[in-house]
Amino acid sequence: MTLAQSEPNPVNKIDNKLPSLTTTQQPPVSEEEMRQAVRTLLLGLGEDPDREGLKDTPKRVVKALKFLTSGYHQSLDELLNGAVFHENANEMVLVRDIDLFSSCEHHILPILGRAHVAYIPDGKVIGLSKIARICEMYGRRLQVQERLTAQIADALQGLLQPKGVAVVVEATHMCMVMRGVQKPGSWTSTSALRGEFANDAKTRQEFMSLIQHNPRLR
Numbered sequence: 001m002t003l004a005q006s007e008p009n010p011v012n013k014i015d016n017k018l019p020s021l022t023t024t025q026q027p028p029v030s031e032e033e034m035r036q037a038v039r040t041l042l043l044g045l046g047e048d049p050d051r052e053g054l055k056d057t058p059k060r061v062v063k064a065l066k067f068l069t070s071g072y073h074q075s076l077d078e079l080l081n082g083a084v085f086h087e088n089a090n091e092m093v094l095v096r097d098i099d100l101f102s103s104c105e106h107h108i109l110p111i112l113g114r115a116h117v118a119y120i121p122d123g124k125v126i127g128l129s130k131i132a133r134i135c136e137m138y139g140r141r142l143q144v145q146e147r148l149t150a151q152i153a154d155a156l157q158g159l160l161q162p163k164g165v166a167v168v169v170e171a172t173h174m175c176m177v178m179r180g181v182q183k184p185g186s187w188t189s190t191s192a193l194r195g196e197f198a199n200d201a202k203t204r205q206e207f208m209s210l211i212q213h214n215p216r217l218r
């Protein structure tokens with residue numbers, strides 16, 4: 001029996017407590033207004049939004065941006081689908097190299113990278129795919145890497161109350177690659193350590209050594 005079946009599921013409460021920008025209400029502007037805004041951007045760039053190649057671009061851009069921010073409309077409860085199980089496991093579980101795509105909140109440009117997520121269970125385990133789904137949900141929002149990393153860790157902490165959680169995100173920011181400072185080789189690592197990973201150097205070291213590798217995209 002899953003926990004969702006055996007006891008009330010607290011996941012929505014956890015998500016609401018996270019330092020996120022979760023918006024579940026209907027947006028205060030219409031789809032048409034959003035398309036018009038993209039059309040205005042194209043005009044501002046000196047383009048002709050009525051030429052053949054661009055005439056459907058406002059529609060496409062709005063659709064793409066909605067997809068890339070669809071994580072605002074997901075909840076942990078929905079993505080978890082009850083996949084938290086009682087299990088007498090107490091060794092580190094690590095899912096590494098989870099591809100991660102997000103959008104930086106400063107420029108709305110891509111953040112591309114990967115996440116490594118570990119936890120030490122304390123009576124409960126989570127379906128492995130759900131760890132990747134949690135990363136996706138927070139990735140599909142406008143983010144800074146630090147917040148994204150912390151949200152993944154806090155979600156697992158809240159869902160499982162494990163002995164510890166460790167999340168490392170390695171990413172490259174297109175706002176630092178394609179524009180601005182233009183540093184294509186730059187990778188940013190962020191970590192969020194909870195419980196034993198924060199308090200015990202040996203546990204932290206074991207995690208860090210398991211994820212050692214070159215962070216470049218495959």
Ligand SMILES: Nc1nc2c(ncn2[C@@H]2O[C@H](COP(=O)(O)OP(=O)(O)OP(=O)(O)O)[C@@H](O)[C@H]2O)c(=O)[nH]1
Pocket residue numbers: 104105106143144145146173175176179180181
């Ligand atoms: N801490 C943090 N900073 C980020 C992240 N994504 C983008 N930034 C930074 O946010 C900052 C925004 O700085 P601003 O000076 O307001 O913007 P800007 O003029 O576009 O800055 P430049 O990128 O330096 O050209 C930049 O330094 C970005 O590199 C992130 O995930 N975390």
Ligand SMILES: [Zn+2]
Pocket residue numbers: 104105106107108109173175176
């Ligand atoms: Zn940026």
